[in-house]
Amino acid sequence: MTTTLLLGFLTGIGFGFALHRAGFSRCNLVHRGLWLRDFTMLKVMLTAIVVSLIGIAALSALSPELVHWKIKPLYLWGVIAGGFIFGVGIALGGYCPGTAVVGLGSGIGEAILAVVGGLMGALAFIVVYPWLKPILIEPANLGKITIPSVLGLPVLPVALAFALMLVGVIWWLTRLERRMRERAKAPVQN
């Protein structure tokens, strides 16, 4: 049990360090991303997904017992309604649950408020959960479906194809960004 906790702490340090270095402690990055002015946010996320997609698929092919899968179920109403509320939240705050804590670590006032708001939102959710569960979470639950399970194909080839597609998206975003920068002739980093 203690080992698990220590592992969690170490994992968090690596994650927080990388998110901070990528620039996520400030809400600018998310706002610029949502305004399609700067694709740093999307590129960081897609890169992380590509690396882990290939890593997990390779690991599951080599030693399946090492992979702790945790597929989230697709209960349509809750995922869609939650995604909507979440989207409004990130547009307002410029943070998501993880980056708010990263901002907190670098002492940014707005991030502190976002974390406090998040804790209060968590309490509100705990309180209303018994009412929401039968309306939004239990009905229309399609279960823990994945792209390979829907297609009925093995994990590794689907993961490689998906990764290749995401690399294409990253490449396209980089090109789009260069073209936008040339047009605007404004200095933008990365």
Next chain:
Amino acid sequence: MAVSEMKVRTFPATGKSDAARMPNWLKWGALIGLVQIFAIATVAPLGVSTAYPQFVGLVLDRLFPGFAAQQLYLREIGTGVTWEVMLLAGLFTGALLSFLLGRMKGGLHSQPAVAPVCVTGFEGSRMRRYVRAWLGGFLFIFGARLAGGCTTGHMLSGMAQMAISGLVFGAVAFGTGMLFAKLLFREPSR
């Protein structure tokens, strides 16, 4: 103070040596991917938003003994010092570490420069900014808990496992975020 702050935040974005280096988004995005593989191989895929209600449960249960046992949601997700809560603590520590290391290095590399705020309507008074950040935090955790995950759990981890729920959540959250960022904030003045 203001000038030294500026120095900390400006980063040679167009220096020659900088252009030759691996772009920031690629370097730190790939590291997040490796952290994800480590997390999956040791305990579970990365996830941040679960820790918020678990932490709330931990604190409130200390203040009002028996609180956690009465709440259906906390009985389902568990509470106390969990792997998720330790990950959150690590996230904070990692960001703080990166921030302090950047400071020690004379400000350079503390963070990639993010061009100033792109949305003029966002600045406003400090009070308004704080209220917005608080409300954003409240909504992003409420939404994330309703959907069953946030940017990290649904998008980073979900897409790395090719879960359909992650794709649906990502599409709804980004779409809503983009729409509301456009509705709420004005075009940059420059």
